[in-house]
Amino acid sequence: MAPKKKVVQEKPVLLGRPGNNLKSGIVGLANVGKSTFFQAITRCPLGNPANYPFATIEPEEARVVVPSPRFEKLCEFYKPKSEVRAFMTLYDIAGLTKGAHSGEGLGNNFLANIRAVDAIFQVVRCFDDADIIHINEEVNPEADLQIIHDELRLKDIEFATKHLEGIEKITKRGGQSLEVKQKKEEAELVKRIIQLLEDGGRVANQKWTTKEVEFINAMFLLTAKPTIYLINLSERDYVRKKNKHLLKIKEWVDKHSSGDVIIPVSVSLEEKLAAMESDAERDEYCKELGASSALPKIITTMRQKLDLISFFTGGPDEVREWTIRRFYTAPQAAGVIHTDLERTFILAQVIKYNDLVEYGDEKSVQAAGKLLQKGKDYFVEDGDILYIKAAEGKAR
Numbered sequence: 104m105a106p107k108k109k110v111v112q113e114k115p116v117l118l119g120r121p122g123n124n125l126k127s128g129i130v131g132l133a134n135v136g137k138s139t140f141f142q143a144i145t146r147c148p149l150g151n152p153a154n155y156p157f158a159t160i161e162p163e164e165a166r167v168v169v170p171s172p173r174f175e176k177l178c179e180f181y182k183p184k185s186e187v188r189a190f191m192t193l194y195d196i197a198g199l200t201k202g203a204h205s206g207e208g209l210g211n212n213f214l215a216n217i218r219a220v221d222a223i224f225q226v227v228r229c230f231d232d233a234d235i236i237h238i239n240e241e242v243n244p245e246a247d248l249q250i251i252h253d254e255l256r257l258k259d260i261e262f263a264t265k266h267l268e269g270i271e272k273i274t275k276r277g278g279q280s281l282e283v284k285q286k287k288e289e290a291e292l293v294k295r296i297i298q299l300l301e302d303g304g305r306v307a308n309q310k311w312t313t314k315e316v317e318f319i320n321a322m323f324l325l326t327a328k329p330t331i332y333l334i335n336l337s338e339r340d341y342v343r344k345k346n347k348h349l350l351k352i353k354e355w356v357d358k359h360s361s362g363d364v365i366i367p368v369s370v371s372l373e374e375k376l377a378a379m380e381s382d383a384e385r386d387e388y389c390k391e392l393g394a395s396s397a398l399p400k401i402i403t404t405m406r407q408k409l410d411l412i413s414f415f416t417g418g419p420d421e422v423r424e425w426t427i428r429r430f431y432t433a434p435q436a437a438g439v440i441h442t443d444l445e446r447t448f449i450l451a452q453v454i455k456y457n458d459l460v461e462y463g464d465e466k467s468v469q470a471a472g473k474l475l476q477k478g479k480d481y482f483v484e485d486g487d488i489l490y491i492k493a494a495e496g497k498a499r
Contacts (some may be wrong), residue, residue, distance in 0.1 A: 107346055114430050114482070115412050116316045118307065118327060119221055122426045123439060126192040128220035130213075132247050133198030135228035136335045137369040141165070141195035141375035146239050166190040169406065169413075172397040173486060174424045177417050180459070187423040191402055191412055194220055201250050214258050218323055221332045222409050224401070225251060226370075229348045230337040244334070244348045245355050252305075252359055255325040260300045266322060267293045289318050300326065308362050329408040332356060332365045333401065341369035342394045364404055368397040384473055412485035415456070416440070433481045437491045445492035451477045456486035 119125070129137045145165035169189040178186050196216045217223065227244045270293065273286045292315055296306060306319060306327040319327055332352070342345040349367070356365055376385045377394055389395050406412075410429040414436055415422065427436050438445030453475040454468050462468045483489070 113439040114432070116320075117317050117430070118311065118319065119409070119427065120320070120330075121428070123411065123431070124192070125221040125411065125428075126194060126216055126219070127222045127224055127405050127409070128196045129224045129226060130196050130217060130251065131198060131226035132228070132250065135198070135226045135247070137198065137226045138163075138195055138333070139374050140224075140226055140333065140368070140370045141193065143220065143377040144401070145193065146377050151239045156258060163195040165193050165195075167193050167402060169424070169426075170403055171413065171424055173413070174415070176460065177415055177422045177456075177488075181419060181422050183417070183419055183422045185421040185423075187421065189424040189426045191406065191411075191426075193224075194230050196220075201254070212324065214254070217255070217325055217328075221328060222405060223328050224333055224405065225330055226333045226335055227352065228335050229346050229352075230335060230340070232372075242348075244352050248332075248352070248355050248359070252303075256300050256303070256305070259306070259324045259326050260297060262324065263293055263297050263300065263322065267297070277358045288314075292318050294325075303359060305330075305360055308360055318463075330360060330363045331401070331405055331408060332360075332363065334365060334367045335370050336367055338369045338372045341367060341372060341397075342392055364408065364433040366397060366401055366404065368401065372396075373398060386489075389483075412483075414485075414487045414489050416490075417488055427483060429485075430482050432479060433477050433483055433489070433491075434479050436483045436489060437493065440491065444491050444493045448479060449492045449494060451481065451483075452492070453477050453481075453483075454488040454490075455484075456488060459488060 129141055131137050141163060145167055167190060169191055171189065174186075174188060194216065197213055225248075227247055228242055229244050234378070240425055267290060270286050270290045274283060274290055276283065296319070299306070299309065304326075304397070306324050307329050311319060334349065334352060337345050344367070346367075353365060356363060372392075372394070373396060376388065379388065381383045385396070406426075411426055412429050413424050413426060415424055417423075425439050427439055431439075433451040434445045434448040437448050437451065455473065455475075456467065458468050458471075458473040459465070462471055462473065465474075468474055
């Protein structure tokens, strides 16, 4: 009887730029709390944000530590000489204004900066403060959401229309060549995208085939970027979990950006916590307040939206958390450690994080038959602990 043919799982193509070094940008209208949020989340002060539009002209960049109880547990387990955490790259992008898509304010620069990131934190102001000017003279979160939604959408319509014109120059030549056939398929897709945008939709919130995703990724559309809506509340509203705008914001997101995440946050509280000298002081303040920082949830949720996962290498010398994109193969994960390991990859020994915690040590994991040998077609899973064997050495 002939042996069964091994079925190799096809690797999905994810929406967005390939690679694992992905970036998130903080956007919003002027004076909604973007730069203060950036200072709090990075604990890297840029100076006091000025109380007028366009206080931020060039995007500021920082790396944010990824909260990771698993990493901390592995450090307790291995007691390594060196501990290397995972990071997420974050940009503070200057405020958008109505008409940005046509160059109003500093619109062209702002939209170019948004195009350069892979996902968006959109800060939405839901607090009243007479000392902080609102660019539209009133706190109206739904109107603010609509302005940014429309600016990104209109810029994408402009870009997609120009892209379609370029495609149609090829399709009008006629003929049956493979290039013409592919361009005709792409033209039909771009027409659908333009119609979607004109109807008020976003590319990121639709289902696309693998082939369509490949076309879309080459266009770098603004509305193809996953978005997390950060609802900036006063400290009082954040603690009591109430605000008159929250229900209407949810209704707006469900209608215009279905599937994207809403996270309430108090930037003023986060700023206060960031200024404290120790974690113990922050923990005590949060305990008295009856609330906790939203930053860990914000960071981990964005990683999920970007399809980023972690694998670990561990031993007495070093424990390190590595960031990769979902559906990375074992050789690709090895390449994140060092390019030579991908090129000369032989196999990966894999321990599941939960198995290590359950059995207590690597020898017990192996004795239980839980030490896995994986080849080149293995998709690394979140939480895997890898030991790479390669022709030019091995790495843990």
